[in-house]
Amino acid sequence: MPTDTLSAPAPAGSFALRLVGWSVALFGLFRLPWMAFHVLLPATQLQAAAGAALLGPSTLPIEATLACSGADALALCVAAIAAYPVPWRKRAAGIALGTTAIVALNTVRIGTLGRAVASPRLFQLLHVYIWPFVLTLAIAGVVYGWMRIADRPSRRAPARPPTAAPMVSVRFAVAAAVGLLLFTLASPLYLQSARVLAVAALVARAAAALLRGLGVDAIAGAGLLTTPRGAFLVTQECIATPLIPVYLAAVLVYARPWWRAAVWIAAAVPLFIALGIARLLVVAVPASIQQSSFFIHAFSQLLVAAGMVCAIALWRYGARPRTYVRMVAAVGLAVAFVWLAGAPYTGAIVWFRALAYEDPQGALRFLPAFQFGLFLALWIAAFVPSGWRRFLCGAALLAALQVCISGGVQLLFAYAGVAPLVRDIRAWALVGPALIIATVINVAPARR
Numbered sequence: 001m002p003t004d005t006l007s008a009p010a011p012a013g014s015f016a017l018r019l020v021g022w023s024v025a026l027f028g029l030f031r032l033p034w035m036a037f038h039v040l041l042p043a044t045q046l047q048a049a050a051g052a053a054l055l056g057p058s059t060l061p062i063e064a065t066l067a068c069s070g071a072d073a074l075a076l077c078v079a080a081i082a083a084y085p086v087p088w089r090k091r092a093a094g095i096a097l098g099t100t101a102i103v104a105l106n107t108v109r110i111g112t113l114g115r116a117v118a119s120p121r122l123f124q125l126l127h128v129y130i131w132p133f134v135l136t137l138a139i140a141g142v143v144y145g146w147m148r149i150a151d152r153p154s155r156r157a158p159a160r161p162p163t164a165a166p167m168v169s170v171r172f173a174v175a176a177a178v179g180l181l182l183f184t185l186a187s188p189l190y191l192q193s194a195r196v197l198a199v200a201a202l203v204a205r206a207a208a209a210l211l212r213g214l215g216v217d218a219i220a221g222a223g224l225l226t227t228p229r230g231a232f233l234v235t236q237e238c239i240a241t242p243l244i245p246v247y248l249a250a251v252l253v254y255a256r257p258w259w260r261a262a263v264w265i266a267a268a269v270p271l272f273i274a275l276g277i278a279r280l281l282v283v284a285v286p287a288s289i290q291q292s293s294f295f296i297h298a299f300s301q302l303l304v305a306a307g308m309v310c311a312i313a314l315w316r317y318g319a320r321p322r323t324y325v326r327m328v329a330a331v332g333l334a335v336a337f338v339w340l341a342g343a344p345y346t347g348a349i350v351w352f353r354a355l356a357y358e359d360p361q362g363a364l365r366f367l368p369a370f371q372f373g374l375f376l377a378l379w380i381a382a383f384v385p386s387g388w389r390r391f392l393c394g395a396a397l398l399a400a401l402q403v404c405i406s407g408g409v410q411l412l413f414a415y416a417g418v419a420p421l422v423r424d425i426r427a428w429a430l431v432g433p434a435l436i437i438a439t440v441i442n443v444a445p446a447r448r
Helices: 011-030 033-055 071-083 088-116 120-150 170-185 194-213 243-254 258-266 268-284 289-297 299-317 321-349 363-386 388-416 422-443
Strands: 219-221 224-227 230-233
Touching: 011 033, 011 071, 033 088, 071 088, 071 120, 088 120, 088 170, 170 243, 194 219, 194 224, 194 268, 243 258, 243 268, 243 299, 258 268, 268 299, 289 299, 299 321, 299 363, 299 422, 321 363, 321 388, 363 388, 363 422, 388 422
Parallel strands: none
Antiparallel strands: 219 224, 224 230
16 A cells, blocks of 8 residues: 555645644744843834824823734734745745734734723724634635745746836835835834924925926925915924835836946935925915815825826837827726716715815815726726726725725724824825726636
8 A cells, every 4th residue: 555645744734734733833932031021022123103193192101012013924924925825035025914914903903002092992892802713714805815925936028028027026015014114114204303393394395496487486395395375394204205115116126237226326316306306396276275275285195196097008009109098098088987977986985964074175075086986097008908897896895895994084083082193094095996996807717
């Protein structure tokens, strides 16, 4: 009888043994006194500061201790990935993805608990029931999703010209996600930096000089840009755009050799200063102070959306004249939808007539129309061949999600006093349509 099956444990049993070993090792490592007080506790305090920056300060004094570190969830997630029998290159990517996801989720957890501490019932509900369930579900989702990706057989892609090479890779997505997380966690540093404020004042003076060249009576002093339509305070937040970590991730992933990457990194400073100046030049275009303020605040959001549409079209069809026509048509249709149908669409989505929460920049009110316009533009730019049935399914899913989020934000603010930050609203405005398209494309069966 064959005996080769007895020479090694079954794959499932082997994975289980490795999982137990990695779990015990990581749980023990995280409970070492040096690790606890020199690594986990400072990391927890940094997450608490980031959570307060994201969701606002705690309503009552609360201390972030080792119990808030999320170390157990992180150990379990990393152990499952490290034990899985795939090459270590894939495991390292999975560990980076899992660590980023758990740390980000735990940061939000600490922030929400800080905001809910004034309500004992809500705090108990979140701390004991909701967040443990969410963390467990997140671990399962991250590990299962990574395993599905890691198990895909590597197939050689058909030869294609260099201009049609994929513009977005897994390495870039991971690098951008890690960069955005670090950018968010470090926000208390640069949002209170005097040097960054000095750069913001320089941007305001440069914008005033250019506006005077365009015939607009503008002056700037101490970071205040003054025009006949009103005054605009240019602060650290005005120039600290999330485009910075995305740009650096693209440079680190795609720029070769090293000296070219160094040149592009050095170019980041003048490039983003120029972008900040261009953002302030918007005051020369709209007809009112309200429109000027809106477009200044939404400048990066609109710019990233246009970049997403152009990038997805180039990735799908390559650099050719028809692709550029498709880009223009996609952006044009999106703008037409927002301009002509944005108000009635928003009225159908936002079913709260008396809003409990309304952000001063209008990002939440702009969210439904913008997201549907971006969804339409992305579909026209790259996914029309997938079929209009998928488009309708995606549109319905997006609308349902918008109704839930719109109502959820108002209820959460009315009954718990928790409000999302404007930058989180703008981030979701960009990420939401892309996730909906990815879900519909990958879940729905392909049309034959």
